[in-house]
Amino acid sequence: MAKRLLFIFMVFILGDIYFFQAFTTVFHTPFLHNAYWCIDLSLLIGVATLIFFQRQGKDIQRQAGDLITFFLIVFIPKLVALPILLTEDLLRMARGFPPRNIYLSEFVLICAALIVLVIAFGLTRGRHYYRVRKEILSFPDLPDAFDGFKITQISDIHSGSLSDVDGVRKGIALANAQNSDLLLFTGDLVNNKAAEMEAWISDFTLLKAPFGKFSVLGNHDYGDYTRWDNAELKASNLDRLKEIHQEMGFKLLLNESIKIQNKGASIALIGVENWGKGGFHQYGDLGKATSALPAESFKILMSHDPSHWDRVTLTHDQHVHLTLAGHTHGMQFGIELFGFKWSPIQYFYEQWAGLYQKQGKYLYVNRGFGYHGLKGRIGVWPEITVITLKKSVS
Incomplete structure (x- = not known):
């Protein structure tokens, strides 16, 4: 179990780094860059807080459900983007690492937005989509x-x-x-x-x-x-x-x-x-x-x-x-x-x-x-x- 959780954490970090590169290729505003990392920081603080309360013997099931939902919204779009951006890097490596292709980065962000919409459906209508x-x-x-x-x-x-x-x-x-x-x-x-x-x-x-x-x-x-x-x-x-x-x-x-x-x-x-x-x-x-x-x-x-x-x-x-x-x-x-x-x-x-x-x-x-x-x-x-x-x- 510990190895699997460590693997998930490593994939999350890798996906985060790559997705941020696509994000900054499209958006150049420092405010948006800071907001990006604030979301990640909030997620880490939430995990640490729940671990602390669990060790104190408190019932955290409701909060854990909210955190899982937040994690999926943040993590899944990045996970889907990861293989696309890795493939681009292999091609960039052969060409001496030119700047990222803005059109590919835009495509990745559009895909991420569509995935967020799918997640939103699942968290609302999907509950009773029997x-x-x-x-x-x-x-x-x-x-x-x-x-x-x-x-x-x-x-x-x-x-x-x-x-x-x-x-x-x-x-x-x-x-x-x-x-x-x-x-x-x-x-x-x-x-x-x-x-x-x-x-x-x-x-x-x-x-x-x-x-x-x-x-x-x-x-x-x-x-x-x-x-x-x-x-x-x-x-x-x-x-x-x-x-x-x-x-x-x-x-x-x-x-x-x-x-x-x-x-x-x-x-x-x-x-x-x-x-x-x-x-x-x-x-x-x-x-x-x-x-x-x-x-x-x-x-x-x-x-x-x-x-x-x-x-x-x-x-x-x-x-x-x-x-x-x-x-x-x-x-x-x-x-x-x-x-x-x-x-x-x-x-x-x-x-x-x-x-x-x-x-x-x-x-x-x-x-x-x-x-x-x-x-x-x-x-x-x-x-x-x-x-x-x-x-x-x-």
Whole structure:
């Protein structure tokens, strides 16, 4: 982690130096030059201040989100400009380093301005720019009664970040419009406290599915990222969160499984508590959750963190056909165009968005319904997933 952060810092410095050269090629006013460096200085002061307050034990999540947003606005345009200006330098080197081409510098600044507009869209409209992503998955051992069975998955609501009632209701209506048989929520209902969800209970109660609504907990749901006066308050917060799941009509699965029955046949729906790599708590117990299931049963697992699939599910003695996860949000920032997919989160999670398959087992990682940290989404839009199960010929 430290090496990756150092790499990001070095790229930022390099991009800053090059972008300033393009800036001064176009703008010659000392006032603008000073303003350029004041923005950078403000960013560094913000980072230092947050580090100080974090060491003092203060809750800095809201301020950290603002700083992340500020960083992206400052950093991303420079990052895009960097390869263009580096290429120009290679050409300048061959010609004895003449002055920078003003037209190329203008082009770089125009590109930077366009990128800022894209970021502005992501921080406003992008928060609720919901995309429906559909997958059809075929299995030879799927019971005939479930051929064509539709599942809607949402994940990572993060109600503590939500503020636009109409935007949220648009996402809920879109989820209901899929007319799926089953609705599954894969964790992170809140940022920190159950109280964040109180105002949204009536809205999310409107989610409907004829075969039921089921959910699991995510890493944020345990209240681990905020300060509590005592352990009893933290425990009561989790108890209230569990009650809210019930009030919204969700059956919360805590290291357990249930049968979804249809026309005399059944599939197993499994839900484990959060289990994550890299310092995240590992409350999930897949062995306990599957202990009463026959080996031949068709199994769908809800597990918030996709690292659980690699580290536990793939090698588990019970064959889990499909795992549904969330957690990564696709970092709420990236590029997804024409089948190409990139986000910085891929350097931390091998499976971070969309469908994956190994050893005849599937994992789908939902990009999230809400947002946290970065107060919006840029390129990686909020998602409603629809998975249709099909019976394949063996």
